Structure formats: structure tokens, C-alpha cells
Amino acid sequence: MNVTEKKKVCMVCGKPSEASICDGCKANIQGEALGGKQKVDKKVKIEPDALRRKKD
Ligand SMILES: [Zn+2]
Numbered sequence: 850m851n852v853t854e855k856k857k858v859c860m861v862c863g864k865p866s867e868a869s870i871c872d873g874c875k876a877n878i879q880g881e882a883l884g885g886k887q888k889v890d891k892k893v894k895i896e897p898d899a900l901r902r903k904k905d
Contacts, residue, residue: 861877
């Protein structure tokens with residue numbers, strides 16, 4: 850079977866992925882490399898609030 854060779858998986862989480870590292874892990878790694886994991890968390894929290902405020 851050549852399935853193993855043909856099927857690509859993320860080398861970090863092992864999930865099927867066309868890239869050697871899936872988007873999720875890529876973002877995680879990049880975020881950690883930049884030390885921006887907290888920044889991303891903050892941004893995600895702020896955005897819904899800002900949208901809510903605009904609507905109100
Ligand atoms: Zn992954």
C-alpha cells in the first residue's frame with residue numbers, strides 16, 4: 850500500500866493536512882514564537898465587544 854506515502858499529515862498533531870504543519874498548529878507555533886499567544890486571546894475577546902458596542 851502506498852497510502853502512507855500519499856497521505857500527508859500534520860507533523861505536530863498528526864491530523865490529515867496537505868502541509869507538513871496544519872493551519873491550526875502553524876498559527877499556534879507562530880503565535881508562540883512571537884510570544885503573541887496572549888495577544889491573540891485578547892484580540893479575540895475584544896472584537897466581539899467592539900462589534901456589540903457599534904451595534905448598540
Ligand atoms: Zn496540526
